Amino acid sequence: MTTHLTTPLGDEVLDLQAGDRVTLTGIVYTARDEAHLRMQEEGFPFDPKGAAVYHCGPVIGENCVVAAGPTTSARMNTLTGFLLDAGVRALIGKGGMNDEVLGLLEGRAVYLAFTGGCAALAASRMKVRGVWFEDLGMPEAVWALELDHLPLTVGMDAHGHNLFGDVAQRAQAEFVRMFPK
Amino acid sequence: MHRVTDSQIFRAVSDATHKALEIAQIRLPEDVTAALHAAYAAERDPVARAELSAILDNIALAGETGKPICQDTGVPVVFITLPPGIPLTTAIEEGVRDGVARATMSVPLRPNVVSPLTRDNSGNNCGERMPAVHISPGATFTLTVLPKGAGSENVSRIAMLLPSQSDDVRRFVVETALEAGGRPCPPIILGVGIGGTFDQSALLAKEALLEPIDTMDEFEQQICDDVNRLGIGPMGLGGATTCLAVKVKRAGCHTASLPVAVNIQCWAARRATVEVVL
Secondary structure, three states: OEEEEEOOOOHHHHHOOOOOEEEEEEEEEEOOHHHHHHHHHHOOOOOOOOOEEEOOOOEEOOOOEEEOOOOEHHHHHHHOHHHHHOOOOEEEEEOOOOHHHHHHHOOOOEEEEOOOOOHHHHHHOEEEEEEEOHHHOOOOOEEEEEEEEEEEEEEEOOOOOEHHHHHHHHHHHHHHHHOOO | OOOOOHHHHHHHHHHHHHHHHHHHHHOOOHHHHHHHHHHHHHOOOHHHHHHHHHHHHHHHHHHHHOOOOOOOOOEEEEEEEEOOOOOOOHHHHHHHHHHHHHHHHHOOOOOOOEOOOOOOEOOOOOEOOEOEEEEEEOOOOEEEEEEEOHHHHOOOEEEEEOHHHOOHHHHHHHHHHHHHOOOOOOOEEEEEEEEOOHHHHHHHHHHHOOOOOOOOOHHHHHHHHHHHHOOOOHHHOOOOOOEEEEEEEEEOOOOOOEEEEEEEEOOOOOOEEEEOOO
């Protein structure tokens, strides 16, 4: 079953479980390392309450999305706390985040995984609605992108479950069974 | 027979490079698409099915819209076969560079090639000794491109095993896939080079990625099954499909040496071969 979510997000994200499928519609804000640092210093250019932050360095053409696949979220592990404190309800990216972030998500937000490399799919479900911090360059700027039912997987939920962590642990155990030494 | 001029070779190689890159970036080879469809049909895990479904939708959309399959258009690795009568001149390498620069503008490709230490971006996907060009003799003049993304390239590994460790080859390959986890955008394809020298094993592993993935020998199938038992699944979210195929290439090696290289390829296993027309 797929849950349809629309931004701004509220308490409905608390009902989600790791492994659930969702679609997301509405505005998301891209942010990579540089944008996180800038927002920490200067504050948010958008209203963070109920917002979704997308770990993505997009390629934007003439006011259209050329490619906007997810970037590796783990790079932003230590830069995430202030987003959640300000009311951000969802982080979107690939690869998952660490236990510190898992703790921070508890009772307030979720991590959503977008399929790596799906550039054409992303481009077909996104429109450009605004941009801030353009001086950081196209991939590092904060872009407001409007999503139309982007398909996502709940990778980390608000109850302390991390699908990526569980899978990695099981893989490690299976490896030891296969090659005991 | 008229002697082929350098400028004819330059033009023909440039055109072939341009054309091959255009095909490779937008359309996956049929064997790869078929393997992804088969994985989707066989997969029971709902999360894995959803991830594979997104991948298949993406492949179809790229074909319909003429847009690149993935935003990481990679760095081009080029393999050329040269028939008798075609001189091996610098025009070949220059033709490749010209074709890559043209494709960077027209497809377009993301400019990914930078100077290794200063990180200055050349803007055209060429650089010092880049793209990599590998030339071998053949019956026909063909050019194959393998655009290689960094997500999967970065988790590739090489090991100099002890000659007495031949049983450990399988372990090393599976361990490489385990360490890589979800980072290389699984389902992955593993190119494995066994033997040769340090450098040769890495090239064998890359060449193995040029092989069609619809068949595997017993050794390849066994490693593939082992990797799939890890349950990493598409994008590291779990499932039966971690690895679509394992392809192995071997070379003779020194009696005191056993190099093994594993080159990991993401699901967007792009490659295209075109004839160089003079």
